[in-house]
Amino acid sequence: MSVQSLIRSKGVTVTREVRANNVEATGFVRPGFSSAGSSFTAFVQPQSSSEQQRAGADELTVTHKVFAETTLTIESGDRLSVTYGSDTLELEVVGIHNPGLFKSGNMAVLVLDCTEAEERAS
Secondary structure, three states, rough: OHHHHHHHHHHHEEEEEEEEEOOOOEEEEEEEEEEEEEEEEEEEOOHHHHHEEEOOOOOOOEEEEEEEOOOOOOOOEEEEEEEEEOEEEEEEEEEEEEEEOOOOHHHHHHEEEEEEEEOOOO
């Protein structure tokens, strides 16, 4: 089974959010996220304990891998809101791989390394 068929058959709805500053009534600027306006379908795979990786910092652990189509524009630091039925999972993108740059066929996907967001920024 190819990764594209996994996305089509087992994919979930994902909404991309980008970093944005929110200005409060007092003038205080609070960092947060705003919707990028589009949803897409992706295959989300939790990392098993034997697959944990370190990325960028000593204490940052990749908790999920998200497989998506290569036509998407996603940047490190973006937040992904993953919806499955009535459940929602917030993930922050910490790494982006495009193995299709080096191979063709079944590897023509984006692989996003994500960590589970600790709190919901408004």
